[in-house]
Amino acid sequence: MEKDVIIACDFPSQEATLAFLERFGDERPFVKIGMELFYGAGPDIVKKLRDRGHRIFLDLKLHDIPNTVRKAMRVLAAQDIDMVNVHAAGTREMMAAALQGLNEGTPEGRKRPYLIAVTQLTSTSPQALADQLYISRSMEDTIAGYARNAKEAGLDGVVCSPLEAAAVKKACGQEFLAVTPGIRYPDTGADDQSRVTTPERARQIGSDFIVIGRPITAADDPVAAYHKARREFTGK
Ligand code: C5P
Numbered sequence: 001m002e003k004d005v006i007i008a009c010d011f012p013s014q015e016a017t018l019a020f021l022e023r024f025g026d027e028r029p030f031v032k033i034g035m036e037l038f039y040g041a042g043p044d045i046v047k048k049l050r051d052r053g054h055r056i057f058l059d060l061k062l063h064d065i066p067n068t069v070r071k072a073m074r075v076l077a078a079q080d081i082d083m084v085n086v087h088a089a090g091t092r093e094m095m096a097a098a099l100q101g102l103n104e105g106t107p108e109g110r111k112r113p114y115l116i117a118v119t120q121l122t123s124t125s126p127q128a129l130a131d132q133l134y135i136s137r138s139m140e141d142t143i144a145g146y147a148r149n150a151k152e153a154g155l156d157g158v159v160c161s162p163l164e165a166a167a168v169k170k171a172c173g174q175e176f177l178a179v180t181p182g183i184r185y186p187d188t189g190a191d192d193q194s195r196v197t198t199p200e201r202a203r204q205i206g207s208d209f210i211v212i213g214r215p216i217t218a219a220d221d222p223v224a225a226y227h228k229a230r231r232e233f234t235g236k
Pocket of ligand 1: 122
C-alpha cells in the first residue's frame with residue numbers, strides 16, 4: 001500500500017461518523033475505526049464504511065492471553081478490513097497467535113489484513129515509561145526491541161510515534177511498516193499526546209502511514225485540514 005494519511009474517526013456513533021465523512025463528497029479517505037466507534041456503533045460500522053469504499057484500519061489494540069487473541073482475530077478476520085492491531089506488550093507468543101488467528105479467519109481469495117503491533121502509546125512520555133511502566137531502557141531502545149519482537153512473530157509492522165520511525169526501520173528493515181499517530185502542528189496543542197511531530201517531519205523520518213484524529217476531526221474545515229496533511233505527507 002502506498003504511503004497515506006489515515007483519519008481516526010473517533011466518534012460515538014454511526015450517524016456522527018457518516019455526517020463527518022459526507023463532508024468529503026466523493027473522496028474516500030483511509031479511515032481508522034477505534035474503540036469508541038466500534039463499541040458505540042457495533043461491528044456493522046465496518047461493513048458500512050467498507051461498502052462506501054473506504055479502506056479501514058481497525059484499531060482495537062488486542063492484548064490478552066494468546067488463545068483469546070487468536071480466537072478474537074479469527075472473528076475479526078471475517079470483517080473486510082485492511083489493517084488490524086495488537087499490543088506488542090502481549091509478547092511474541094501472543095502476536096504469533098494473533099497472526100495465526102488472522103490467517104485462519106481470512107476468507108479464501110481475500111488478502112489477509114496487515115497485522116501491526118502497538119509498541120508504546122504515543123501518549124506515553126519517557127518519564128511515564130520509567131516511573132509507571134518500570135521500563136528502564138530509553139524510549140527508542142524499548143520501541144526498537146518491541147518492533148523486533150513483532151517482526152520475529154511475523155507481523156507486518158508497528159504503531160509508534162513518527163519520531164521513532166527511523167529507529168524501527170533500522171531495527172527491522174525498510175519494508176517493515178511504521179504506522180504513526182502523534183501528529184500535531186507547532187501552533188496547536190498536543191492534547192493528551194506526548195511524542196508528536198508534523199506530517200512533513202513524519203515523512204522525512206520514514207513513516208508509512210500517519211494517523212490523524214483531532215487535528216482533522218476538530219478542525220473548522222476538516223476537509224482542508226486533511227488535504228493539507230496529505231499534501232505535506234505524500235506530496236500529493
Ligand atoms: O486525535 P489524535 O490525532 O490524537 O488521534 C490519534 C489516534 O491514534 C487515536 O484514535 C488513538 O487511539 C490512536 N493511537 C495513538 N497512539 C498509539 C496507537 C493509536 O494515539 N500508539
